[in-house]
Amino acid sequence: MLKKMNFRSVVFFLLILVVGSCSPVFHQPLGTSREAELGPETRMKKELLDLPEPQEQIVVAVYKFRDQTGQYKPSETGASWSTAVTQGATNILMRALEESGWFIPIERENISNLLNERKIIRSSREQYEGGGNMLLPPLLFAGVLIEGGIVSYESNVFTGGAGVRYFGADASAQYREDRVSIYLRAVSTSNGKVLKTVYTTKSILSQEVSMGVFRYVKFKRLLEAETGFTYNEPTEMAVTEAIEKGIQSLIIEGVIDNLWALKDTAQQNSQVFEAYLKEKEDNLEEDLMGRHYEKEYRDNHYMSVSGAVQMYNGDYSKSSPRPGGSLNFGVGLNKSFFLEAGFGPSVIHVNNIYGSMEYSGHLNLMFLANTRDKYSPYLKTGIGTLYDFGGTIGVSDKELIPFLSFGGGMEYLFTRRFGVTGGAFFNQFLSDSFDGSMSGTFNDSFWGFDLGLRMYF
Numbered sequence: 001m002l003k004k005m006n007f008r009s010v011v012f013f014l015l016i017l018v019v020g021s022c023s024p025v026f027h028q029p030l031g032t033s034r035e036a037e038l039g040p041e042t043r044m045k046k047e048l049l050d051l052p053e054p055q056e057q058i059v060v061a062v063y064k065f066r067d068q069t070g071q072y073k074p075s076e077t078g079a080s081w082s083t084a085v086t087q088g089a090t091n092i093l094m095r096a097l098e099e100s101g102w103f104i105p106i107e108r109e110n111i112s113n114l115l116n117e118r119k120i121i122r123s124s125r126e127q128y129e130g131g132g133n134m135l136l137p138p139l140l141f142a143g144v145l146i147e148g149g150i151v152s153y154e155s156n157v158f159t160g161g162a163g164v165r166y167f168g169a170d171a172s173a174q175y176r177e178d179r180v181s182i183y184l185r186a187v188s189t190s191n192g193k194v195l196k197t198v199y200t201t202k203s204i205l206s207q208e209v210s211m212g213v214f215r216y217v218k219f220k221r222l223l224e225a226e227t228g229f230t231y232n233e234p235t236e237m238a239v240t241e242a243i244e245k246g247i248q249s250l251i252i253e254g255v256i257d258n259l260w261a262l263k264d265t266a267q268q269n270s271q272v273f274e275a276y277l278k279e280k281e282d283n284l285e286e287d288l289m290g291r292h293y294e295k296e297y298r299d300n301h302y303m304s305v306s307g308a309v310q311m312y313n314g315d316y317s318k319s320s321p322r323p324g325g326s327l328n329f330g331v332g333l334n335k336s337f338f339l340e341a342g343f344g345p346s347v348i349h350v351n352n353i354y355g356s357m358e359y360s361g362h363l364n365l366m367f368l369a370n371t372r373d374k375y376s377p378y379l380k381t382g383i384g385t386l387y388d389f390g391g392t393i394g395v396s397d398k399e400l401i402p403f404l405s406f407g408g409g410m411e412y413l414f415t416r417r418f419g420v421t422g423g424a425f426f427n428q429f430l431s432d433s434f435d436g437s438m439s440g441t442f443n444d445s446f447w448g449f450d451l452g453l454r455m456y457f
Contacts, residue, residue: 042241045099048248052267054102058260060186061108061142062097065090068149074156084153085180086236089243093146096244102251102260106140114139144195145187148246150239152181157203157288168215178204179288180238184246186254195259198249202242207231252276298371298413299456300332304421306452310346314434314444318351321448328452330366338366340380348434348446358386362405374419379408384427386434401434403427403445411454422451 071084086092090109097103107114118136155178163172185197210228217223252273254260262268305327312319324346330338343361348354362384370376385402409423426447434444 040237042237042244044241044244044248047272048096048100048244051100051102051248051251051272052270053263055261055263057102057104058144059104059106059140059142060097060144060146061106061189062090062093062146063108065093065146066149068151069153071153071155084155084235085150086239089150089182089239092236092240093243093247096240096247097146100247100251102247104140106142108142142189145189147185147187148183148197150180150182152179152201154179169213171211172209174208176206178206180204180235180242182239182242182246184243184250186250186259196250196253196257198246198253200242200245200249202238202245204235204238205231205233249276298332298368299417302328302330302338302454302456304328304330304452304454306421306450308346308425308448308450310348310425310446310448312348312350312434312444312446314350314432316350316353320349320351322347322349324360324448326360326362326450335371336368338368340364340366340382346386358388360384360386364405364407368411374413376411377408378411378421378423381406398431398433401429401431403429407450409450417456419454419456420452421454422449424449 067083067085067087067089069085073082073084094105097105122136156176157179158177159175161172161174163170179201181199181201183197183199186195187193188195208228208230210226212224212226212228214224215222251260255262255268255273267273306325308324308326309321310324311321324344326342326344326346328340328342330340332338341361341363343359345357346360347357362382364380364382364384366378366380368376368378382405383402384405385400387400405425405427407423407425409421411419411421413419424447426445428445429443432443
């Protein structure tokens with residue numbers, strides 16, 4: 001019967017693998033490659049096309065929009081001489097300028113080719129059509145130069161992941177975030193004045209998800225299976241979106257500073273301009289993770305109430321989870337450290353030995369790792385004691401049994417004042433007398449999990 005159950009468990013796990021990873025299975029190139037198609041567009045493209053119409057299009061020239069990062073692709077196996085970002089950013093910029101509807105881009109990157117072709121045309125006309133001084137229409141000249149470049153490519157700005165492995169089966173996920181930044185500036189060709197400079201950035205996400213099983217299902221029968229997928233956001237798309245955002249910023253900033261005008265001046269109060277100004281204002285107060293520089297979500301004092309479930313760990317092998325709880329008060333020593341005092345009832349069960357209610361009190365030093373965000377991991381350690389009113393504790397004859405307290409978890413704030421906490425704790429007694437047995441190498445202890453509400457004031 002056990003073998004059948006094990007086999008069913010394996011089959012069920014394989015079914016989960018197939019269903020959970022159907023995305024990479026369905027996207028496998030089982031046939032011939034796809035036909036040529038139009039390139040994908042970014043989310044920023046529609047916002048660029050939705051800008052109000054200009055009073056008059058602006059003739060602009062781009063000589064070179066360079067990769068100024070000097071970065072090569074990161075490699076875990078050795079040196080890579082491939083550049084981290086595209087070397088064709090000028091082409092991306094020219095297309096975005098043209099399709100915005102605000103600019104008339106003219107050819108300047110390969111101006112020598114254009115001039116040579118005009119010479120060939122003039123020479124051919126003189127030779128075959130006769131006559132001299134065969135004139136061609138004059139070249140357009142730009143009122144504005146667009147300068148700048150890709151100034152930064154930072155790899156591994158954020159990395160992380162999670163995984164689990166049990167009894168030959170495993171699942172894991174990893175991610176990495178890179179970041180590319182560009183600068184654009186508009187320069188007047190009449191006097192060389194820099195009219196406006198804008199700066200935009202775009203993150204680049206890479207993800208990997210994998211699942212597998214490696215297990216003997218019966219004697220000399222090994223089952224091995226694995227699936228997964230990876231996703232790497234194209235760097236070229238990130239550069240394109242950053243450039244399109246830069247052009248949108250350049251247009252809106254120019255309208256605000258009266259460098260160029262809208263066809264309908266009333267549209268300067270439209271939602272597009274309001275959203276941009278709000279984003280710009282918020283950007284002055286936030287760091288690269290979107291956290292406010294000066295804003296502290298948490299005040300210096302808090303009160304919390306929590307429920308818990310704990311289990312005994314000692315000289316007797318059997319124990320069952322039992323409920324508990326505590327009321328806690330915290331005082332901030334600085335932005336990250338809090339001194340916490342708490343007390344409450346708890347039941348510690350030892351099978352066929354003990355299972356009555358005790359009371360516990362503790363004094364902990366708690367460290368909040370991220371006080372400027374709604375999410376914050378925390379660690380705490382301190383001292384505590386079990387006590388009873390007019391009786392003894394556990395199977396011992398003591399009225400107080402002190403312990404060392406260790407714990408950690410996660411806090412999430414719904415508002416600046418109210419939040420929820422969840423974590424685990426481990427309390428190590430300073431004596432081996434709780435269960436009435438002094439055998440073994442280590443003192444008795446109890447551990448468990450808690451979930452609570454916290455209010456800052």
